[in-house]
Structures are given as C-alpha cells and as structure tokens.
Amino acid sequence: VSEPPAAAALVTDLVGDRADGWDRRGRIPVDVLRELGSKGLLCAEVPARLGGLGLTSVPNGELTAHTGALCSSLRSVMTSQGMAAWAIGRFGSEQQRVSYLSRLTTGELVGIAFSERAAGSDLSAMSTEIHVEGDCVVVEGKKVWVTGAAYADLLVVIGRFGDGAAAVVVPADAPGVTVRRVPDPLGCRAAGHADVDLAAVRLPSDALLRGAGQPLTMLVTAALTYGRLSVAWGCVGILRACLTAATRHARSRHQFGKALAEHQLVGRHLAELLVGEQVATRVCEHASRCWDSGSPEMITAAVLAKHVSAGHAARGASTAVQVLASAGARDGHVVARAYRDAKLMEIIEGSNEICQLVLADHALAAAS
Numbered sequence: 001v002s003e004p005p006a007a008a009a010l011v012t013d014l015v016g017d018r019a020d021g022w023d024r025r026g027r028i029p030v031d032v033l034r035e036l037g038s039k040g041l042l043c044a045e046v047p048a049r050l051g052g053l054g055l056t057s058v059p060n061g062e063l064t065a066h067t068g069a070l071c072s073s074l075r076s077v078m079t080s081q082g083m084a085a086w087a088i089g090r091f092g093s094e095q096q097r098v099s100y101l102s103r104l105t106t107g108e109l110v111g112i113a114f115s116e117r118a119a120g121s122d123l124s125a126m127s128t129e130i131h132v133e134g135d136c137v138v139v140e141g142k143k144v145w146v147t148g149a150a151y152a153d154l155l156v157v158i159g160r161f162g163d164g165a166a167a168v169v170v171p172a173d174a175p176g177v178t179v180r181r182v183p184d185p186l187g188c189r190a191a192g193h194a195d196v197d198l199a200a201v202r203l204p205s206d207a208l209l210r211g212a213g214q215p216l217t218m219l220v221t222a223a224l225t226y227g228r229l230s231v232a233w234g235c236v237g238i239l240r241a242c243l244t245a246a247t248r249h250a251r252s253r254h255q256f257g258k259a260l261a262e263h264q265l266v267g268r269h270l271a272e273l274l275v276g277e278q279v280a281t282r283v284c285e286h287a288s289r290c291w292d293s294g295s296p297e298m299i300t301a302a303v304l305a306k307h308v309s310a311g312h313a314a315r316g317a318s319t320a321v322q323v324l325a326s327a328g329a330r331d332g333h334v335v336a337r338a339y340r341d342a343k344l345m346e347i348i349e350g351s352n353e354i355c356q357l358v359l360a361d362h363a364l365a366a367a368s
C-alpha cells in the first residue's frame, strides 16, 4: 500500500460491513488496527523512510474522510495515532523519530493524553507532572477519555515540566500505568476511550520528547491542530455517509403515491445535506493546504474547518435520521450511528464554544 486509492481500498476491505457490530460490542478487533497500522495507514503523513505513506494533508484528509464514512470509531483511532505521530515528529529528536515512528508504522498503537477531570476545555489547569530524576523521567497524573488508549502499546502524555510543559512517550504496560475503559460512550463506541492513571511512572530519560519546558499553550496548540484537521475530515466522511443513505432512501421509499425525494420538503433535506458535505469539504481542503504550506493561517484554518465540519455533521446526521425516519431510528443503522458519533465531534478537539472563542479572537485581531 503506497497510494491513497490502495489505502482506501484496504480500509474498505477490512471494515466491510462490520462497523455496526464493532459499535455494538464497543470493540474493533485489534488485528484490524494492527494490520492498518503495519501498512502505515493510521498515521499516513509519516514520511515513507519511517514506514508511513508520506501523504500530504489533502490525500490524508480524503483517506480520513473515507474511513470516517465507514466507521467513526476507526477514524477516531486514526486521528489519535496521526496526532501522536505528528507530535513525536514535531517534538522528538531524530533518534526518537526513528525509534517511535517506525514502531507506529509497523503495527504498534498509540493514544495521546491531554485531558484530566479538572482540565477539559481549560488545559492550562492540567496537573500531571513530568520531571527528571537522575537518568529517569518520572510521570505522575490522571488522564481521562484518551481515545485508543484501550488498544494502545504507547501513550504520548502531555504534562507540566517545571514552568513549562513536556510530552513523554509512556509504554502502556509500564509499572504504575493503569488503563480503564470509559464505559458506554454515547458514540464512537469502539474507539477504545480510556482513563489512564500514571502513578510515579519511571522511564528512561529518552522517553522525554525534545523541547521539554516550552509553554503549555504552544505544545497543546501544535498537537491539537493536527487533531482538529483530522476530526474535520472525519466529519466530511460522516456527511458523505449520511448523504448517500438519505438519497438512496428518498429515491426508493414511496409515500403519498410518489418517492420521498419528490416531496419538496424532503428534497430540501437532501439539498441541506449536500451543502453541508460540500462546505465541509472546501473548508477542510483550505485548512489542509494551509497545513502543507506552513501558512501562518494554519491554526485558525484548522479551528474553522473543525467547527464548520462538526456543526454540519451534527446537523446533517440529524437530517439524515429525519429522512429515514423509522428506517433509521434503530441501533445498527448507519444514520443512527452517525447521529451519535457526530454529536461528539462538537465536543472533542475544542468544543463548539472553544472554537468560537478562538475564531472571535481572530476576528478581533484581524479588525484591529
């Protein structure tokens, strides 16, 4: 697998018609994740010399959307693996990049942990401590809702380091690490969300990524920007799945002597879904181009893409359920799953409100 079409075909093959079963059981078989990981598909922007596909952001985004259309849980795992890999690539030394990224492209799985009970939207309240003791690095803290942690071999943990912050790579089976699945999440039920306790975890000092001590906001914003863009593309996938399901149903189901699609109010629903899919795709493409060119607009473009796409996905999934009505109003239907999954997209990687605050700051700065 070295080309996006082959990568997308492999995802289609491996998911098949199993996404609903995974969702109901709350588990993706780990061999599926390892197979995708071993082909570099879970972090496809990693350079080919380190086992990734070396994709630029638009083709990686399209692969993410393709995955998101089939299974948002798998797409969530892909987002976290990509975000963790990106953080290692950005903050790691060359030796750390070679050592960790080649593991992440040969089947090992990783989650990335920012959030804590008292530090959700406000990550500046995080209390996880990372410090150096002799030739060890010690990590102490409690992280929550870490996507993919239930499957992970490694965890990238963000914490305080002196007056600044640092990221450290923690083996999930290191002494002092406890991983507990979040029970019964509303959506993305098979994404392996887990709370992670780190009780005086001692690691060799090379587990600490280079650049330790930088300001927390810089570290967090850099890592989250990849995640926001990836979630935004995942939302494009949700919208595409909903548009396909709604149009098929509206063509084939008849009421009052004609196809649902011929009733103008149902047609309006389909138009709204198409608008949502197109608008989300365009904002994602723009943000991806900013990402690839290293544009100073990149951070705002990613927030805008995430905010716009998540809003359209949440409204679009609700619209799709409306079009299918009883046919989509049960667990096991793609639009019912999309409805639950899409709501979470308005919470993660910066909730609607946090995105709006960032965008308002941008508007004010641009106007001054």
Ligand SMILES: Cc1cc2nc3c(=O)[nH]c(=O)nc-3n(C[C@H](O)[C@H](O)[C@H](O)COP(=O)(O)OP(=O)(O)OC[C@H]3O[C@@H](n4cnc5c(N)ncnc54)[C@H](O)[C@@H]3O)c2cc1C
Residues within 6 Å of the ligand: 080, 111, 112, 113, 114, 115, 116, 117, 119, 120, 121, 122, 144, 145, 146, 147, 148, 185, 188, 193, 344, 347, 348, 349, 350, 351, 352, 353, 354, 357
């Ligand atoms: C499915 C899922 C996956 C996740 N995956 C990860 C992961 O992989 N790694 C990780 O570290 N974390 C993860 N999280 C945690 C996620 O990042 C947080 O849930 C998110 O940042 C919101 O924090 P909170 O839930 O504590 O809500 P809170 O911060 O308590 O916010 C509650 C509400 O208040 C609003 N609010 C908060 N502050 C303001 C403000 N200043 N102005 C206006 N409104 C405000 C919020 O927008 C929200 O609507 C995940 C969460 C979920 C649900």
